[in-house]
Amino acid sequence: MKFEAVTIKDIAKALGLSTSTVSRALRDSHEISAETKQLVLECAEKLNYRPNPIALSLKEKRSRSIGVVVCEIANTFFSQVINGIESIAYDRGYNVIVSQSRESYEREVIDLQFLASRSVDGVIISLSTETTDLTHIKALHARGMPIVLFDRIHDDIDTHKVIVDNYRGAYDATEHFIKQGFKRIAALAGSEFLSITAERLAGYHDALKAHNISYSKEYVQHCFYGGMVFSEVEEAMNKLLTLKQKPDAVITTSDKLTTGCVKTLKRRGLDIPKDMALIGFSNSDIAELVDPPLTVIRQPAEEMGRAATELLLQLVESKRPVKDFEKRVLTPELLIRGSAIKS
């Protein structure tokens, strides 16, 4: 059941005018007399008239809403990004429709289809961990849907992108370890197919190289679902902890991995940083309260959301097809705390 809304027709009827006159009066057209406008406005006010945006959308072929696809809403990083997205969208009069892929390729495809079929004006997306085939995105993009990628991006899609300097973040973290005197630095990373994983591991590798520290392959462990499945983290940590040359420090490349790693170490009664030091990508507000306070690489998540939305709306509202796409790279912050201090 739904309430009957007041339409332009009702006003026209009440005033003995035509709908077009009312429409024009409402839109403050110059070809309407001041008195008529006055009359219409008053009547609209009295009847509590609200324009029907759906009718408008049908005409204008735009819905003033944007879609967002993330792997998980209840994740500090992504919820902060969505916060940023919402704030800009709100300012510009757009609605934000959120959906989550739950790291499933299949769901990402469906989500995107769903959003497209619901006539969102554009989409902001961070790829799911399972996504290797990009045809669903390319197809949508080719059909003219404005798309902005953030965080987990892909070079094959030619559009605006927003990321942080993942390489730098990981490089600095690794270097911090090295300067602290850690020798055997491991990495607990997400799926190898994810852009962020590649970028972060590249930073890690290069920092080691730059300081002439050799690293063995076993020092890099991947969790395909990036910590969504806890057992995955435990298993990966198990591998690291049972190496002959046990690492003395570890870099974790995502929020979930970071907390998963801390949990695992604690459950095993290991001391951070004595048994293993830790620096993790994390946007948790309470990383500093953890025992020990966590050294984190923090992303300007809200700002990423805002930037992505601004770029998207730029595409959406552009009159002519945009050719030049921008890759905006924000700077992550290395917040040094107890978990990465050599004892």
Added chain:
Amino acid sequence: MKFEAVTIKDIAKALGLSTSTVSRALRDSHEISAETKQLVLECAEKLNYRPNPIALSLKEKRSRSIGVVVCEIANTFFSQVINGIESIAYDRGYNVIVSQSRESYEREVIDLQFLASRSVDGVIISLSTETTDLTHIKALHARGMPIVLFDRIHDDIDTHKVIVDNYRGAYDATEHFIKQGFKRIAALAGSEFLSITAERLAGYHDALKAHNISYSKEYVQHCFYGGMVFSEVEEAMNKLLTLKQKPDAVITTSDKLTTGCVKTLKRRGLDIPKDMALIGFSNSDIAELVDPPLTVIRQPAEEMGRAATELLLQLVESKRPVKDFEKRVLTPELLIRGSAIKS
């Protein structure tokens, strides 16, 4: 710029049929011959036809989308609730439009108007801390908009509600303190006008009463913005810490207050639980990693979101006006950890 979608008209033209026939064939009407159906379906497939939901919405006066208003998306509790909402909405073919009031009454009003004007089929809302006047919600509800309240609810609005047993949660927490031997138990609460504050403080008071523990008014401090503004928390804590009879334990009634309280205590170099024990409402996934591990009252946030959505869709899809409203009360969980153990 926007891509041109294939319409029913295109199919009709391609097949030399009328739009009505195509429409009927697509909807598998019995008054269409099998061959025609076949033809239409194939053509639709070939042209990659997608029904335009906006046109449908205009006709059916429903949009298959629901609106959500929370004070802040980037808050563990609310993001978990939204996760739950999204999961059910997804299953039932609805989109979720999120907006945040940022604890502002004004924004809540605008958000709600915006959602209503965008023809959402229903709204799930948790009141902002500033909200005392409910006319915006009542008006919308009176006009027939299905509404479900959760978390911060209000008795004056007669509709479905989903909360946890806040009284019980606070009661149990307080009693836990008492049984541990804490004598001077304070409370750091949100705005007094919030239902959750009232309910939680009632549990706190009653537990004290039941154990014949007197309490002074000064033991209850309110932060109007519930920890959104950190200085507010510091100030409130300051008041507690400078009392002659300094409390030896404190209950915090929301996520933000809990972390704010821990931060304040740590910054002052105070020991938890020795100088002050703590139990807080919190849905953080890493409360157990904090130093000391936080004793928390955890709400089944995702389940709350799911329940709210189920109730909302029940209203949305009901043929006749619903009269009997349900208040679903879920059970919070008291997770006992180091922060509330008497040393």
Added chain:
DNA sequence: ATGAAAGCGCTAACAG
């Protein structure tokens, strides 16, 4: 079994 036409709410080209 199929088509013509009206209508959902709104705008805009075209007439006066």
Added chain:
DNA sequence: CTGTTAGCGCTTTCAT
């Protein structure tokens, strides 16, 4: 300055 008309994409009588 205002009204008439057509049309956005789709469904649904009402004819045929």
